Amino acid sequence: MKKLLILCLLAGFSASSHAARCADFATQQEAQEYMERTGDTRLDGDKDGEACKCLPGGSRYGSSVCRR
Structure with a gap:
């Protein structure tokens, strides 16, 4: 159970640490x-x-x- 909790916490941190870049958007x-x-x-x-x-x-x- 502890391992599952730790895994869930780590997954949450890695998903939220993505830094958005302009290349991530179309407009x-x-x-x-x-x-x-x-x-x-x-x-x-x-x-x-x-x-x-x-x-x-x-x-x-x-x-x-603007870079092309």
Whole structure:
């Protein structure tokens, strides 16, 4: 029983430790909704409140500053 409890706890920690990246989303809106829902501001590199601005729908989509 102890082993099962430990295994469940470890599985929970590893699942919640996934850091979201802009590549995990298809559009800027999806990333924005995720950031607002979770409070995960790592998607907003310049801290202006807009997540993943290089994704489709973002303010810099298609700009030369976005990696292709």
